Amino acid sequence: MMPGEHRNLIKGLVFISPWIVGFLAFNLYPLIASIWFSLCDYSVLSQPVFLGVQNYVDLWHDPVFWKALRNTVVFALVAIPLSSFLSIGLAVLLNQPIAGQGIYRTIFFLPSLVPAISLAILWQWMLNGPMGLVNNLVRPFLNIINAVCGSHLQAPDWLNDPNFALGGLILTGLWGTGQAVVIYLAGLQEIPLELYEAAELDGTSAWQRFLHVTLPMLSPVIFFNVLMSIIGALQTFAVPYILTGGGDGPGRSLLFLATYIYQNAFDYWNMGYASALALCLFVLIIALSLVSVRYGEKKVHYSGR
Amino acid sequence: MKPTRSSVPWFTRVALILLGVLFLLPFFWMVSTSLKPLNETMKLPPQWLPSSPQWNNYPDAMRAMGPFWLYARNSLLLAFLNVIGTVFSSALVAYGFSRLDWRGRDACFFVLLATMMIPFPVVMVPIYGLFKAVGWIGTFQPLWVPAFLAGAFNVFLLRQFFLSIPRDLSEAARIDGCSEFRIFWQIILPLAKPALLTVALFQFMATWNDFLGPLIFLARENQYTLALGLQALQGTISGTPWHHLMAASTLVLLPVLVLFFLTQRTFIRGIATTGLK
Amino acid sequence: MKSISRPVSILRILGCTALFVLAACSPKEDRRVSGRLVLEYWEKWTGFERDAMARVVDDFNDSQDRIFVRFLSVSRIDQKMMLATAGGVPPDVAGLWAINLPSYAENNALMPMDRLVRDSGIREEDYLPVFWKLCRYRNFLWALPSTPSVTALHWNKKMFREAGLDPEQPPRTIAELESFNEKLTRKNADGSLAQIGHMPQEPGWWMHDFPSWFGGASWDGGTQLLLDAAPNRHFFAWLESYPKRFGGPAMYQLRGAFGNFASPDNPFFNGKVGMIMQGVWMNNFIKNYAPAGFEYGVAAFPEETEHPGAPMTVAETDILVIPAGAHHPKEAMEFIAFVERQKNMENLCLGQRKISPLRRVSSEFVKNHSHPYLRTFLQLANSPRAQPTLALPTFKEYANDLTTYVNLVLLGRMPAEQARGEMLGRQQKALDAKLSRWNQVAPVRVSRWEAEIQP
Known part of the structure; x- marks a missing residue:
């Protein structure tokens, strides 16, 4: 190693030293300890007792784990595309030079500022079957449909019906999509105007411009947001936890892996089992992230490449 | 699509207004409920406006939460420490990952990106044990010390920004004999203001609303934050006092709302400049 | 029992040192107020139920000048108490529910109270049998009732x-x-x-x-x-x-x-x-x-x-416990014994509009209790067929x-x-x-508890 190179290495390490300490204390050690705990029977107040792979065997045979896993994946697969469409759409609208832009931006960003407790409780109520606001908006439409088709559709009792509870949660999530909107908006502002002007000269329609200019230019941001949403959605915890009062929701329809981990760790004091569950969640996140990176690499358009 | 001001089509306006109303509805409900007497909160069909606004709900809710101003002080203190810590440490680390060349840098950066995928539940239990071992359970330290150790997401954002600053700037300074830290502090940081502001704002909101951290690490009531204090209002045997809860939520939301409204332009530009590519 | 394996412990030491380096000395609270020992007492109650207990705490603080009980309402007390105990910062007295008792006792979160209770002169015969039963688990006494209920x-x-x-x-x-x-x-x-x-x-x-x-x-x-x-x-x-x-x-x-x-x-x-x-x-x-x-x-x-x-x-009951690792069990017991005295207990239960867990009921209690069906509830609590609630580990x-x-x-x-x-x-x-977890730790645990309750 050249002396200069050596000096650079030292310099680099000094600059990133806060991260190295954080990485050792809050990532590497906990990860390894988690792996160890997942092989033990462990409640916080006594020493871990080695069990071997028992926790993983139990987990394999635990239908509630599978249910939580299924809910988690379904939630991610439904909620991420929906919120992506909504937030891209909103970002495009918000990028228009329209009067009161700042106010609109604040309105759409506002929900992501609401503390999880308030958000959950507000929606507990919005989704109330007989008197929730959501059903009061839905009912007139259902009445029209029922009148036209002669059907007997009824507004659902969102949070008490195993078939609708997840839908209710997704609605809640869509409302809180503001952070993604802001990031898309920032991405849109990066797109050079000349591209649009050139496209306009070619006589393309607004929709074509969206498809052929906006989307490709926005694709790195979409990729970034989707990756972040995957990581976030798979860890969904606070809102469903409060929405169900710490429980599982009707027919366990609002039980997610993160909730189940929390219950096992801090309600049942099965830290070992909680660690095994948590590592499964980790593997799931890595797997889905890798899939999206693989897929994204092919699709994402990087300018200047 | 970046049409000129005159050519915003009418349906764009209509869509924006409709969606805006839809997004505002829950807030409207929140504020209207915060001003209702309890017996009007559960009316069937729902009542849009209180028959007469109960301004007393606000002081009552603050009393019901416990020492409101103490919680507010705790929240502010933690938010302040977290913002300072994150901005400074993340910038430092991002600098090391972007403007210095050293062996193994890219491998390390890859590890940093990978840590973003470690879900909090995985590390929650051992981290608890760690803080217990150093005797920090029941103190504020677990809630702000980690912020001084850089967050992966913020390092990523800032690194993207630092990469976009021309290399020549620091080369010139280096030739003049500037120390690396001075280059970071006096040349790069001032240029990075919008990006730093973005990181600060993200961190402020995250800390302000954090619920799980204070729930797990704090023991004494007098250390509670506003987000945790809100929880004390949630269901007791007597049921949830909806009107108080909504009044308290409005109060907790207000500072962040004002902060965002005032900074939104810089905020969005800040994200834009990081590029995310 | 195997402790944490070697590489993990090395990492742990590394992690801890990293934290120690950064650690400002954690503030140690002053546990004395004008020469009196301060006990921290956590309760789950809010509103009028809290006020009723606050009055009893005030009475205790006025009754002597050695101990000062600081009374705090804590939400999600069952979780918080366990975490605080695990973190080594438990309160001195906590108010839980009897249904929590078995899992807390088995998890090593409580202090057995047999000796302390015996020394303070409190006897099983003082209580309605069903409420006493709810405070016992695995042949140890873990709590004393505060305010009970029957349905x-x-x-x-x-x-x-x-x-x-x-x-x-x-x-x-x-x-x-x-x-x-x-x-x-x-x-x-x-x-x-x-x-x-x-x-x-x-x-x-x-x-x-x-x-x-x-x-x-x-x-x-x-x-x-x-x-x-x-x-x-x-x-x-x-x-x-x-x-x-x-x-x-x-x-x-x-x-x-x-x-x-x-x-x-x-x-x-x-x-x-x-x-x-x-x-x-x-x-x-x-x-x-x-x-x-x-x-x-x-x-x-x-x-x-x-x-x-x-x-x-x-029947079920709210209970008072002393968490494991609490520093002043004797003083904590002194406070609990004060609450358990008939007069104070009846004040508390009157304030919370409940019945008393004690066998003896004063005529004032019946007179001052405005419940038209108080007798029905007393009869139910005294019934030989009163069942303790399902207190599973x-x-x-x-x-x-x-x-x-x-x-x-x-x-x-x-x-x-x-x-x-x-x-x-x-x-x-x-x-x-x-239970299999319990069986692994039981011999050590039980002999330690037995030593703790020796006279």
């Missing part, structure tokens, strides 16, 4: 009259409860429910104890859950009959519109539900929130088979599962037999796991 049927007399029933004649068996139920239930024109006579999920706070009214508990107190025995079979079949008769979604629809418990819109007060299971505090809410002239009666909740003479009830898992399965059955989404079977499979396994 009873409450019925709305006006609704009885309107349905052509005798308002002074409550149902005496489950079968009668159900025939009254059908008479009390009214439907709207569109088929939805306008009011119902009884539904198990309102208020649904004692779901885990319901099998007791069908002839037996859900746990043998040892290794076996009794979900396969007749009482649970009958309980689940009873649940299943509800969606068949009233419609599952219809019941939840009705329930969705219920107002807050502590409000005039409480479904029992506004005539949406005619018969409920409730405790002695209910009278206070009725006085504060029910419409003027609201008439109700209280009697033992009906059993599947009638037992004339000895009424059935399920896996209570939280059990209760959480039960909520899920009961909801599915009440919605009509799952046959009762399937729900009961799944519940049994899961919960027996959870109990087995807890």
Whole structure:
């Protein structure tokens, strides 16, 4: 190693030293300890007792784990595309030079500022079957449909019906999509105007411009947001936890892996089992992230490449 | 699509207004409920406006939460420490990952990106044990010390920004004999203001609303934050006092709302400049 | 027992040193106020229940000048106390629920109180047997009762009259409860429910104890859950009959519109539900929130088979405990003993509008207690058939599962037999796991506890 190179290495390490300490204390050690705990029977107040792979065997045979896993994946697969469409759409609208832009931006960003407790409780109520606001908006439409088709559709009792509870949660999530909107908006502002002007000269329609200019230019941001949403959605915890009062929701329809981990760790004091569950969640996140990176690499358009 | 001001089509306006109303509805409900007497909160069909606004709900809710101003002080203190810590440490680390060349840098950066995928539940239990071992359970330290150790997401954002600053700037300074830290502090940081502001704002909101951290690490009531204090209002045997809860939520939301409204332009530009590519 | 393996411990040391380097010295609280030892006491109560205890704490602080009790309301106290104890910063005294006791004791979170209680002159004979029983687990005494409760049927007399029933004649068996139920239930024109006579999920706070009214508990107190025995079979079949008769979604629809418990819109007060299971505090809410002239009666909740003479009830109690690792157990016990004195206990229970856990009841207590049915509750608490609530070491898992399965059955989404079977499979396994964990640590643990309680 050249002396200069050596000096650079030292310099680099000094600059990133806060991260190295954080990485050792809050990532590497906990990860390894988690792996160890997942092989033990462990409640916080006594020493871990080695069990071997028992926790993983139990987990394999635990239908509630599978249910939580299924809910988690379904939630991610439904909620991420929906919120992506909504937030891209909103970002495009918000990028228009329209009067009161700042106010609109604040309105759409506002929900992501609401503390999880308030958000959950507000929606507990919005989704109330007989008197929730959501059903009061839905009912007139259902009445029209029922009148036209002669059907007997009824507004659902969102949070008490195993078939609708997840839908209710997704609605809640869509409302809180503001952070993604802001990031898309920032991405849109990066797109050079000349591209649009050139496209306009070619006589393309607004929709074509969206498809052929906006989307490709926005694709790195979409990729970034989707990756972040995957990581976030798979860890969904606070809102469903409060929405169900710490429980599982009707027919366990609002039980997610993160909730189940929390219950096992801090309600049942099965830290070992909680660690095994948590590592499964980790593997799931890595797997889905890798899939999206693989897929994204092919699709994402990087300018200047 | 970046049409000129005159050519915003009418349906764009209509869509924006409709969606805006839809997004505002829950807030409207929140504020209207915060001003209702309890017996009007559960009316069937729902009542849009209180028959007469109960301004007393606000002081009552603050009393019901416990020492409101103490919680507010705790929240502010933690938010302040977290913002300072994150901005400074993340910038430092991002600098090391972007403007210095050293062996193994890219491998390390890859590890940093990978840590973003470690879900909090995985590390929650051992981290608890760690803080217990150093005797920090029941103190504020677990809630702000980690912020001084850089967050992966913020390092990523800032690194993207630092990469976009021309290399020549620091080369010139280096030739003049500037120390690396001075280059970071006096040349790069001032240029990075919008990006730093973005990181600060993200961190402020995250800390302000954090619920799980204070729930797990704090023991004494007098250390509670506003987000945790809100929880004390949630269901007791007597049921949830909806009107108080909504009044308290409005109060907790207000500072962040004002902060965002005032900074939104810089905020969005800040994200834009990081590029995310 | 194997401790953390080598590489992990090296990493742990690294991690800890990293933290120590950064650590500002953590502030140590001053535990003395003007020469008095400060005890921290955590309670779950808020509102008037908190105020009642605050008065007793003030009395204690005024009664002597060595100890000062600092009284704090803590939300989610069961979780917080466990975490604080694990973190080495437990309070000196905590107010929990008796149902938490077994899991706390087995998890090493409590201090056995046998010796401390004996030394303070408190005796088993001072208490109603069922409440004393609730404080014991695995042959140790872990707590003393604070404010107890027993459950009873409450019925709305006006609704009885309107349905052509005798308002002074409550149902005496489950079968009668159900025939009254059908008479009390009214439907709207569109088929939805306008009011119902009884539904198990309102208020649904004692779901885990319901099998007791069908002839037996859900746990043998040892290794076996009794979900396969007749009482649970009958309980689940009873649940299943509800969606068949009233419609599952219809019941939840009705329930969705219920107002807050502590409000005039409480479904029992506004005539949406005619018969409920409730405790002695209910009278206070009725006085504060029910419409003027609201008439109700209280009697033992009906059993599947009638037992004339000895009424059935399920008892539970709030408890005072000393967490493991608390620094001043003797002083903590002094405070608890003060609360347990008849005069102070009666002040507390009067303030919270509950009954006293003590065997002796003063005439002032009866006189000052404004509850018209106080005698009924005292009779229930004194009954030889008063059962302790289901205090399982896996209570939280059990209760959480039960909520899920009961909801599915009440919605009509799952046959009762399937729900009961799944519940049994899961919960027996959870109990087995807890017990095998316990068996591994029991010898060490028990001998240490025994040493602790030696005179």
